[in-house]
Amino acid sequence: QEEIYIPLISKGFQHQFWQAVKSGADQAAAEFGVRVTFEGPDSETMVDRQIDMLAATLANKPDAVGFAALDSQAAIPLLRKAAEAGIPVVAFDSGVESDIPVTTATTDNVAAAALAADKMAEFIGGKGKVAVVAHDQTSRTGIDRRDGFLNRMAEAYPDIEVVSVQYGQGDQLQSTEVAKAILTANPGLAGMFGTNEGSAIGIVNAVREMSATDLVIIGYDSGKAQTNAIREGVMAGAITQNPVGIGYETVKAALSAYRGEALPEVIDTGFYYYDASNIDEAKIAAVLYD
Amino acid sequence: MTLLVKMHGIEKWFPGVHSLKSVQFDLAVGEVHALMGENGAGKSTLMKVLSGIYKRDGGEVWIRGELAEPAGPREAQDLGIGIIHQELSLMNDLTVAQNVFIGREPRGLFGRLDERALNQQTAEIFATMNLKLDPKAIVGTLTIAKQQMIEIAKALSFRSRVLIMDEPTAALNDAEIAELFGIIRQLKAEGVGIIYISHKMDEIKRIADRVTVMRDGEYVDTVQASETPLSRIISMMVGREVRESPLQVPDTSGNEVALDVRQLNRGTEIRDVSFSVRKGEILGFAGLMGAGRTEVARAIFGADPLESGEIRVHGKVRSIKSPNDAVAAGIGYLSEDRKHFGLATGMDVRANISLASLDTFTNGAGVLDEKVMKDVAVGYISQLGIRTPSDRQEVRFLSGGNQQKVVIAKWLLRDCDILIFDEPTRGIDIGAKSEIYKLLEELAGQGRAIIVISSELPEVMRLSHRIGVMCEGRLTGILPGGAGTTQEDIMQLATQRDAGVSLAGEK
Amino acid sequence: MSAVIPTLAPSTPGKPKSPLSRLIEMGTHQRLLAFASLIVLLIGFSLVSPNFMQTSNMIAILQATSVNGVLAIAATLVIITGGIDLSVGTLMTFTAVMAGVVLTYAGMPLPLGVAAAIATGALCGLCSGTFVAKMKIPPFIATLGMMLILKGLSLVISGTRPIYFNDTPGFDLISRGSLIGEIIPALPIPNGVLILFLVAAAASYILGRTVLGRYAFALGSNEEAVRLSGVNTDGWKMAIYALAGGICGIGGLLIASRLNSAQPALGLGYELEAIAAVVIGGTSLSGGRGTILGTLIGALIMAVLTNGLRVLSVAQEWQTVVTGAIIILAVYADMMRRKKA
Amino acid sequence: MSAVIPTLAPSTPGKPKSPLSRLIEMGTHQRLLAFASLIVLLIGFSLVSPNFMQTSNMIAILQATSVNGVLAIAATLVIITGGIDLSVGTLMTFTAVMAGVVLTYAGMPLPLGVAAAIATGALCGLCSGTFVAKMKIPPFIATLGMMLILKGLSLVISGTRPIYFNDTPGFDLISRGSLIGEIIPALPIPNGVLILFLVAAAASYILGRTVLGRYAFALGSNEEAVRLSGVNTDGWKMAIYALAGGICGIGGLLIASRLNSAQPALGLGYELEAIAAVVIGGTSLSGGRGTILGTLIGALIMAVLTNGLRVLSVAQEWQTVVTGAIIILAVYADMMRRKKA
Numbered sequence A: 001q002e003e004i005y006i007p008l009i010s011k012g013f014q015h016q017f018w019q020a021v022k023s024g025a026d027q028a029a030a031e032f033g034v035r036v037t038f039e040g041p042d043s044e045t046m047v048d049r050q051i052d053m054l055a056a057t058l059a060n061k062p063d064a065v066g067f068a069a070l071d072s073q074a075a076i077p078l079l080r081k082a083a084e085a086g087i088p089v090v091a092f093d094s095g096v097e098s099d100i101p102v103t104t105a106t107t108d109n110v111a112a113a114a115l116a117a118d119k120m121a122e123f124i125g126g127k128g129k130v131a132v133v134a135h136d137q138t139s140r141t142g143i144d145r146r147d148g149f150l151n152r153m154a155e156a157y158p159d160i161e162v163v164s165v166q167y168g169q170g171d172q173l174q175s176t177e178v179a180k181a182i183l184t185a186n187p188g189l190a191g192m193f194g195t196n197e198g199s200a201i202g203i204v205n206a207v208r209e210m211s212a213t214d215l216v217i218i219g220y221d222s223g224k225a226q227t228n229a230i231r232e233g234v235m236a237g238a239i240t241q242n243p244v245g246i247g248y249e250t251v252k253a254a255l256s257a258y259r260g261e262a263l264p265e266v267i268d269t270g271f272y273y274y275d276a277s278n279i280d281e282a283k284i285a286a287v288l289y290d
Numbered sequence B: 001m002t003l004l005v006k007m008h009g010i011e012k013w014f015p016g017v018h019s020l021k022s023v024q025f026d027l028a029v030g031e032v033h034a035l036m037g038e039n040g041a042g043k044s045t046l047m048k049v050l051s052g053i054y055k056r057d058g059g060e061v062w063i064r065g066e067l068a069e070p071a072g073p074r075e076a077q078d079l080g081i082g083i084i085h086q087e088l089s090l091m092n093d094l095t096v097a098q099n100v101f102i103g104r105e106p107r108g109l110f111g112r113l114d115e116r117a118l119n120q121q122t123a124e125i126f127a128t129m130n131l132k133l134d135p136k137a138i139v140g141t142l143t144i145a146k147q148q149m150i151e152i153a154k155a156l157s158f159r160s161r162v163l164i165m166d167e168p169t170a171a172l173n174d175a176e177i178a179e180l181f182g183i184i185r186q187l188k189a190e191g192v193g194i195i196y197i198s199h200k201m202d203e204i205k206r207i208a209d210r211v212t213v214m215r216d217g218e219y220v221d222t223v224q225a226s227e228t229p230l231s232r233i234i235s236m237m238v239g240r241e242v243r244e245s246p247l248q249v250p251d252t253s254g255n256e257v258a259l260d261v262r263q264l265n266r267g268t269e270i271r272d273v274s275f276s277v278r279k280g281e282i283l284g285f286a287g288l289m290g291a292g293r294t295e296v297a298r299a300i301f302g303a304d305p306l307e308s309g310e311i312r313v314h315g316k317v318r319s320i321k322s323p324n325d326a327v328a329a330g331i332g333y334l335s336e337d338r339k340h341f342g343l344a345t346g347m348d349v350r351a352n353i354s355l356a357s358l359d360t361f362t363n364g365a366g367v368l369d370e371k372v373m374k375d376v377a378v379g380y381i382s383q384l385g386i387r388t389p390s391d392r393q394e395v396r397f398l399s400g401g402n403q404q405k406v407v408i409a410k411w412l413l414r415d416c417d418i419l420i421f422d423e424p425t426r427g428i429d430i431g432a433k434s435e436i437y438k439l440l441e442e443l444a445g446q447g448r449a450i451i452v453i454s455s456e457l458p459e460v461m462r463l464s465h466r467i468g469v470m471c472e473g474r475l476t477g478i479l480p481g482g483a484g485t486t487q488e489d490i491m492q493l494a495t496q497r498d499a500g501v502s503l504a505g506e507k
Numbered sequence C, D: 001m002s003a004v005i006p007t008l009a010p011s012t013p014g015k016p017k018s019p020l021s022r023l024i025e026m027g028t029h030q031r032l033l034a035f036a037s038l039i040v041l042l043i044g045f046s047l048v049s050p051n052f053m054q055t056s057n058m059i060a061i062l063q064a065t066s067v068n069g070v071l072a073i074a075a076t077l078v079i080i081t082g083g084i085d086l087s088v089g090t091l092m093t094f095t096a097v098m099a100g101v102v103l104t105y106a107g108m109p110l111p112l113g114v115a116a117a118i119a120t121g122a123l124c125g126l127c128s129g130t131f132v133a134k135m136k137i138p139p140f141i142a143t144l145g146m147m148l149i150l151k152g153l154s155l156v157i158s159g160t161r162p163i164y165f166n167d168t169p170g171f172d173l174i175s176r177g178s179l180i181g182e183i184i185p186a187l188p189i190p191n192g193v194l195i196l197f198l199v200a201a202a203a204s205y206i207l208g209r210t211v212l213g214r215y216a217f218a219l220g221s222n223e224e225a226v227r228l229s230g231v232n233t234d235g236w237k238m239a240i241y242a243l244a245g246g247i248c249g250i251g252g253l254l255i256a257s258r259l260n261s262a263q264p265a266l267g268l269g270y271e272l273e274a275i276a277a278v279v280i281g282g283t284s285l286s287g288g289r290g291t292i293l294g295t296l297i298g299a300l301i302m303a304v305l306t307n308g309l310r311v312l313s314v315a316q317e318w319q320t321v322v323t324g325a326i327i328i329l330a331v332y333a334d335m336m337r338r339k340k341a
């Protein structure tokens, strides 16, 4: 019989994080002998473009769909259409607020960012001024990671003041300029948190270009530049999700859903904090990409 | 008699130019008042002040006995003043009718346009002008001549009490000029006052009642046209005597053939045209509007494609695919439409003059030698008497005639063996005209082959050693130059139509 | 109608052409040309992929065209006057947000929301128009500024959170419902598409048959000449920009109802796509010429292209490459055919 | 022709102006005006925030200008010819990727990488130029197509992965090092900024003193007239586009060395910023007039604006609003001053 086709509609495409998810999906595809395609809009703001992508994919009568909704509500009519056509939907990255998806492969961004806050606090000794370079003001991941960090700081570390939250669209150059501006505006800043790869690298660049010293940088995700920064000690450490795992689990789940097998409500692919000390451990190395 | 217009003490300044120095002018009911003067004398400026386009820097304007302050085109229209501008100002993408009635379209409810009424009213106006032109034709596809007629029709449609005509005949041929004069006489009879600007002296005698002469932005004098000899008017304009040396045709039959054109063809515009020009010869081309002279010239110059035909330069067959090839082959072409095809009006005089010859002003590294370019430009400015504050003045700020002189300077500088001049003296004052005639003859004298396309028969006859006549894309004959050939001979060839061919935009 | 003559390259005075060929170029010529490219694409895709030519997919394509199409129509109006409008995308978003404020925050009835969106659009358009006409700011700058201002305001007003229309029953039907489908069940064309075509019809009527349209072309063709004819050019220009703004308001309603929410961050980058559709449709950026039908086809070409490549599940990076190449080819094909004509 | 009327003051057949201002306007006038707006901004920000006026921050601003500035210079060249270049952003990225391929994948020495980037840029520019000049495709479409093609190709060639230059010691010094700083330690101006100014100087020299520049202006002013002057307009046009492309190549090197990596996903949206800088600098989109100095100042204005607002840590959404408003005001101020002049 002809091969099973499982398209994944993601939130993005070019960013390294999504490429890692893609690679995980491809691994699974190879392993289970299914055909996987991976697509995502240029920016996480383009909700309607993602809908168009989903529509186009459904035209190909896939056997199951992986979907990372930019906005759950907006997608619901199409998801219904999929359900009616008997196409199981697996949500990934962030959940789809609807009962249509058979399962959700995700990590808890809020908790992950909170961990980042804890680490930051630990490094700067529980008091001082810190700032956040976030990658997006409106996207789910952007909001969760920002708020996860801010809320944790607010409730657990009264002596730490978050002086500025600014956004660099995950674009390394923009994030660099943003970070430099923040450093200029806040002499004696103790630490900075970058909410995704681009933001984190931006901070690192800023520190290099302004040759700022003893600033604690906590990053997010991985990528060669970031892992290098950690090895060199420019960056204290970073949170990483398991993007490869997300991709892999999504495809795996989609396949079992297609086969009608039972699935858990949520497949938590987990997140980790890593730094120079554990960066080379197998468990961590497995979830890092570069 | 009641005066429609009375202006006096009019002052106008432009950067570097004092264009109007306390000028006076008046216009009576039902008269044609000619306004004469050299290029840059200030004629158009004065009229733009009267029609509210320029704000005057001094002086007073009375319209029908009342002090008036025309603050813009609309106000001027309301005061009953209509103007035909020297430079065509039409919307090329719109149809003829849409242009004529722009701003006054017949409308239904909610600004709905009544296109049928629009076209019909336009057709009616054209009918009164005996003008054969399809109201639905796109203006951009029409010839300058036709576009000029549209401007006239537009001005007429305002039914103004005062009608300003700034060189309306510059682009017209005798036939249309006759029509225009018919219209003017009719308007006179209706009591309309007409201000008429032209550089064609003969026209003054034909229609003007009074003549006011300006020089260098100053009022010179106002005289009765009937009792003042042209020579006097001319000397008032130029400030000196202009002697027209009669044409003596040199014998060039022995000279080498510079340009030999055989069996040129393109659609209905060019139909097997063959002719040749020898070194030192001036070949004139006469013909009615749309005869296709420009087409032939443009085709030879590689500006438009050819369907068939052979072009030999100095005996060698040349394949000319672009103006670039043409210039390389030593052929230059001065277009009849300076605004669109002649000038980069946003650039200064110096840049425009050198535009066709930049290679001669550059070193190996492609660096320009501004110094030399300046000297050359200044040279031509004085030689052709171009009125401009400096060689860095943007060309669009020059008067019409002075712009034309800049184009001529460009090609004189380029110095080709074969030069095609299409309407070279369009809008150029009598003094400068004779200068340019001398220049052309000098060029011929130096052994260059010159082709002159002109819609002014006197000009063709004044210059040409031989006269080619075209009609509807065919070369209907070549007449010898000099006293032997009369206007009648030329017109006879120019009207050898053959049935079943119609011109652009005609019904 | 003059509107239809395409320019080869902006700011090049048309070199003499035989009156004949000019005539042919007028009328439906240009539209047919772009149309040809569209047909070729459709046939091509359906040959390669059996799944392409399904009613559902065709409708998906139309659905995908609707928003960009409406924005492109707005852009066409401005471009015909010789201007450009970079604010269509963020203005769309802003109007959607305003609809959200009226309907969800203030809980007013649906018609008021619709009115609010369109009025907001017209008002913002009027602003751009004023900047351009009265303050003589280049359209590019005026609308760029507007684009940024509106982008920011959308975020401010919405509190950077999407506004959902769940409390406004029937709002999503504006684009998702299908009046046609109720009459002809075999043809479930969504209302969004219907609205697109209605807007297009209205716009072409205005351009072709009303004074406003006439002056739009006249301004783009030779503004100075229009002024010299005693027309109040500034006023008419502002009117055009306002009209375009209002149309963007309709676009805002379409996208909002399609996503059943106003997404405040949306809209950046949409302006380029809209303008692209306009130019592919044969409208000249130098003004004075253009047709709504052409723009529609331009928008369809782009939608078909993206959808088709996805249905073929071409790798995304290659999709961009192919899209770029085909856009160039499609327009080149136009040039060639026009030359022949 | 539209080309001859400065868009900044459309359609006024020479309002009375003193001969002086007329002359200056053609020369440094316009630039000086934009310059005033720049000064106002600088003073304003340093009054509001003590941290703004630090050497380190001034240098940060200059560095932030470098990439956009170089792209804007490229765009200026094309815009002066009456065209437009939407591909500057993705071309920059593409050249960066090519440098990566040569240096990191093929492991060749630094100079070859530099050459590769610039050559690639020039080549791609030549393609756009050919589309425009030979195939008569409107510049907007030609460069839009190029933009998409190059965006895709960058991803394809890099395998959608950033290419790092860790194995090429000194590559990051291209923009980060500071030759000036070594000579005058007090003035650690990064090389990136130095390069920007060198490129600017070269470009203005070419525009002002060479045939190429002269034809660039002439083409923008009235292409047909230039053609009928026997000039090989197509060739020169292609040369300009190629030059612009080469300059984008330099931009690619700057950004790559700043990020010490070629980021294949970067570049979209940069074109708009570049063009904005050009227009703010007083270059007319209808071609025929413009200055590099103006463009530089335009780019600086935008950099100062974003940096200043960030230093004041204005909320993101308000940053956009203010930026938009100030861009409009800055240009409007120009208008006014020029009117007075």
Ligand SMILES: Nc1ncnc2c1ncn2[C@@H]1O[C@H](COP(=O)(O)OP(=O)(O)OP(=O)(O)O)[C@@H](O)[C@H]1O
Residues within 6 Å of the ligand: B014, B015, B017, B019, B037, B038, B039, B040, B041, B042, B043, B044, B045, B046, B086, B387, B388, B397, B398, B399, B400, B401, B402, B427, B429, D013, D014, D015
């Ligand atoms: N807008 C302007 N800016 C600067 N100078 C101008 C402007 N318009 C006209 N001039 C100058 O004013 C003088 C008079 O120009 P005007 O056009 O009135 O001459 P004219 O008598 O109409 O000449 P022509 O017979 O060639 O049309 C010229 O020297 C011209 O350079």
Ligand SMILES: Nc1ncnc2c1ncn2[C@@H]1O[C@H](COP(=O)(O)OP(=O)(O)OP(=O)(O)O)[C@@H](O)[C@H]1O
Residues within 6 Å of the ligand: B140, B141, B142, B143, B144, B145, B269, B287, B288, B289, B290, B291, B292, B293, B294, B295, B336, B453, B455, B470, B503, B504, C014, C015, C016, C017, C018, C019
């Ligand atoms: N700019 C133009 N656009 C289109 N067609 C033109 C243009 N100029 C001339 N033509 C065509 O060339 C023919 C002659 O036009 P032209 O302008 O040359 O008239 P003319 O100069 O009075 O006469 P001649 O052609 O003999 O010089 C017309 O049939 C017209 O269709």
Ligand SMILES: [Mg+2]
Residues within 6 Å of the ligand: B043, B044, B045, B086, B166, B399, B400, B401
């Ligand atoms: Mg005049």
Ligand SMILES: [Mg+2]
Residues within 6 Å of the ligand: B293, B294, B295, B336, B422, B453
């Ligand atoms: Mg002619």
